[in-house]
Amino acid sequence: MSKQYLVIVESPAKAKTIGKYLGKEYTVKACMGHLRDLPKSKLGVDPEQDFEPVYQPIKGKEDIIKDLKKSAKAADTVFLATDPDREGEAISWHLKHLLDLPDEKTRRVTFNEITKKVVQESIQSPRAIDQNLVDAQQARRILDRLVGYELSPLLWKKVRRGLSAGRVQSVATRMVDDREREIEAFEPEEYWTLDVNLLGGHKPFAARYHGKDGKKAELKSQAEVDAVVHETENAAFSVKSVKRTDKQRSPSPPFTxxxxxxxxxxxxxxxxxxxxxxxxxxxxxxxxxxxxxxxxxxxxxxxxxxxxxxxxxxxxxxxxxxxxxxxxxxxxxxxxxxxxxxxxxxxxxxxxxxxxxxxxxxxxxxxxxxxxxxxxxxxCQMSNAVYDSVSVEIEASRHDFRASSSSLKFAGYTAVYEEGKDEEKEEKESPLPELQEGDALELKDFAPS
Missing domain, CATH: 1.10.290.10 (Topoisomerase I, domain 4)
Structure with missing residues (x-):
């Protein structure tokens, strides 16, 4: 008589997929997540006994536990194939205890991807339950319980009944509060930009104020802006330098x-x-x-x-x-x-x-x-995108203005994907006319902001 194997996963969808990759001697069942946990009605952790947790079967899961116990008893080997993270490791550990599985009958397997090749290879190379991962999950769970059950009653008393506190909410609330205090303490500072609209070879383009006498300067008041406009509005604008370079942009790494x-x-x-x-x-x-x-x-x-x-x-x-x-x-x-x-x-x-x-x-x-x-x-496995970048420096009465533009030269990875931005770039680069060093430019107007 051939041996019979039981494979326990977390969800019915996963059970269905894995069941198709294994032979008839394998029965695949879903445990539907955790089957035992700390009790809801009390703390369930003994701080006096090295924070010993007290676990009990979860109400409403009795039929699943009964069915799995029956299947585990009939199987020669039980493969615990819950998710490959600390939560999945803890579910496997709880299953082992809940189903009274002896060590010699228990195998732990994980699937980084659920494909026929990986599932079959993983079943052939099982391991023992990783107690370090289980302990990491237990520490988080116990900390949740200690913080939540001690803090929540305080929230009910001071704020509103029904609110919960935990290791995540408590720290997040502190971070929000710290940020709010930073915002309240912030002292606003005036900041100006000065764009100049020019004509080069009868083509319009814009340049931004950079500084004076080759040094960068920030404009911090309307008076400073007016001073620059006054000094340059009747001056001759000309191209000081033109730099052309190839700029490369690398693809973003794969997703976490x-x-x-x-x-x-x-x-x-x-x-x-x-x-x-x-x-x-x-x-x-x-x-x-x-x-x-x-x-x-x-x-x-x-x-x-x-x-x-x-x-x-x-x-x-x-x-x-x-x-x-x-x-x-x-x-x-x-x-x-x-x-x-x-x-x-x-x-x-x-x-x-x-x-x-x-x-x-x-x-x-x-x-x-x-x-x-x-x-x-x-x-992420493609070549860099290459851009033809042009940077122009413009001078007028010892003041410097700068303009730049870039055009795609080689698509590289952008042929497939470009990363999104939280905010669209505010300053859109307008294409520049063909400019040479020494070219005279015609002033149209100023655009301070």
Whole structure:
């Protein structure tokens, strides 16, 4: 008789996807998240006994626990395949205790991406539960409880009943309060810009005041602005110097959780909560015509910029095929000093599944977020964009004005993706006429602000 295996994941969608990649001897079930936790009605932490937590099964989950216990008893080996983060590690640890699983029968597996290859490889190389990750989650949970249960009653008394306090809200409130005090203490300072509208070769363009006698100067009052206008309004304007350079702009690194949320907010108007919900769907698996249920992106909770060598090679091959040699450039990104680097950056699990290819199988939100993740990943493995930059210095009666413009010379990564900005650039660069050193310019008017 062949051995029977039980695989426990968190969600039914994930169970459905993984079930298709494993053989008939594998049963895949969902635990629907945490099955035991600290009690709701009391603190559940004993500060006198080294902050020992007291866990109990969560109300309403009795049927799930009963079903999993029955399945675990019938299985020869139980694979705990909850999410690959500290929360997932803690859920696996709780399952082991709740289902009375002996060590020799328990295996822990994680999937950075839910594709057939990765799922099958991970099942073949399980590990033990990482107690350090479990303890990290427990410390956060206990701190939540200690801060929340001690502070919340104070809020009810002083502010309003029903408000909650915790390790995050408390610190965030302090930060908001500190910032508010900074704003109240801020002393405004007057600041002026002075633009001059000129004609060069009968073509209009604008230049901004820079300073006097080769030194930069800031205009801090209308009187100072009026003085510059008075000294230059009847003076001869001429081109002092023209500099042409090639400027290169590098692509943004691949997404981490926070940068994905920021960009989805800017470009897709999605809240962080919605972004993570859609990303979870893309990670756990979507039905694709001709492919079945597949996970389209890697795990979406990460602060790492690392990309696997396999992903880098696939991206290079794809870019060479679609855009050509000039566009391909392998970029490796280092993790920030305080990043935990447990997972790769967020990327498509298969770069050859383009957003256009999958559009018919995705919801509108899934398509837009997948396109964002796919484009950012492909762009980060492409060449720099090159701009032809022109900088002109103009003089009039010892005063200097400057104008610049740039035009795209080589698209590079911008052929695929450009990062959004929180605020659109206020000063739009107007194209400059063809100017040479020594050219005389005609003054039209001044535009102080």
């Amino acid at each position: 959780t926070s940068t994905m949320q920021q960009e989805a907010s800017r470009k897709l108007s999605m809240t962080p909560r919605r972004t993570m919900a859609i990303a979870q769907q893309l990670y756990e698996g979507v039905d694709i015509a001709g492919e079945g249920t597949v996970g389209l992106i890697t795990y979406m909770r990460t602060d790492s910029l690392r990309l696997s060598e396999e992903a880098l090679a696939e991206a290079k091959s794809f870019i060479l095929g679609r855009y050509g040699d000039a566009y391909a450039k392998t970029n490796r990104y280092k993790a920030k000093a305080n990043a935990q680097d447990a997972h790769e950056a967020i990327r498509p699990s298969n770069v050859r599944w383009t957003p256009e290819d999958l559009k018919a199988d995705l919801t509108g939100e899934q398509y837009r977020l997948y396109r964002l993740i796919w484009s950012r990943f492909v762009a």
